[in-house]
Amino acid sequence: MRMPFRDVAAVAAAVLAPFLAALALLPLRTSVTPVNLALLLVVVVVAVSALGNRWAGALAALSAVAWFDFFHTEPYQSFDIRDRADVETAVLLLLVGLAVSQLAARARVMRSAAGTDAEHLERLHRTIRLMRSGGRTTPELIDRVRLELVDVLELRECRFTVAVEPAGSPPPRLQADGSVRVEGWIWDLDRQGWPDGEIELQAVAAGRVLGRFLMTPVPGAVPVPVEARLVAVDLAGLVAVVLDGAERLPQAGDPEHGTSRLGVDV
Structure with a gap:
């Protein structure tokens, strides 16, 4: 079974968007605290979750942690974390990213369901209006x-x-x-x-x-x-x-x- 294009796009965004965001934040590495940088990456996770589904959001959260570690924790350009504070920030980024991705995906499903319900209601109203018009x-x-x-x-x-x-x-x-x-x-x-x-x-x-x-x-x-x-x-x-x-x-x-x-x- 072929994966829908929207899901394919969401998976691609989940992998690439956190990488590009972490790369774009490199000039701020020395002037912004790691915690604030992690919060900016959470925004990317939310955006991916809103575009795709909960699995894409979870993948984006994992990707965000990986690239946060690689670009914004010492030693740089390495997936090794030595500072305890950076470890805590990375763990929090993962937990918050996972939680927010689930909430964003659920909100998208609820919006879709509300739109479908409104469409169904309009079908019934349209038919009733046609009956009443006598035309x-x-x-x-x-x-x-x-x-x-x-x-x-x-x-x-x-x-x-x-x-x-x-x-x-x-x-x-x-x-x-x-x-x-x-x-x-x-x-x-x-x-x-x-x-x-x-x-x-x-x-x-x-x-x-x-x-x-x-x-x-x-x-x-x-x-x-x-x-x-x-x-x-x-x-x-x-x-x-x-x-x-x-x-x-x-x-x-x-x-x-x-x-x-x-x-x-x-």
Whole structure:
């Protein structure tokens, strides 16, 4: 498996950035205390951690200690440390660098998660606004949700059918809690990945199945987090609400106009 470019860049920065920073600080070696020089190197560790991940941050901390020792402790241009104070400074640099790298990496993950949550919320708001505007027909709304499902679940393709009973054995089903059930037992998505073939997502309103999205994941793709799967369930539920309302409107209208049944295949 190829390492993502961002991780490759972070590892390269973890190795090179502390070296370049320690080299740039050489003119200050005689006028700035080793402790202050170590603090400046911690800033580099934080920057690398914010760019990459916690492992890149840890590597940057080790690199910072090594080059601090090489350039800024006696004997210079050597990885030997003889002064006890320099040893303590190097150890503190390592501990602080490791701790700060973990905090910076965690903050980056939390920012990413917050951005993803906001994106999911916008998907739901966008679909609800489309429903309320009345500017789209039911087939157009279903197609819009189908495309949203392809995006949020990172699918290869997705189709919709109003047939609520599948022919033959039931396909794997994405449940309301974000899990996948395969013929009566829970599928371990984290360990096994997506099941082969199509996976159904039922559009349910008022306890009734009004249609099904049949989704085909990308072969070998890692399943998206459960938060994304729950958004998919909510999107299917919005379609079910529209279909349920479309069925009820003719029944509540003038009997002279008769009744009709909506059926849409996308």
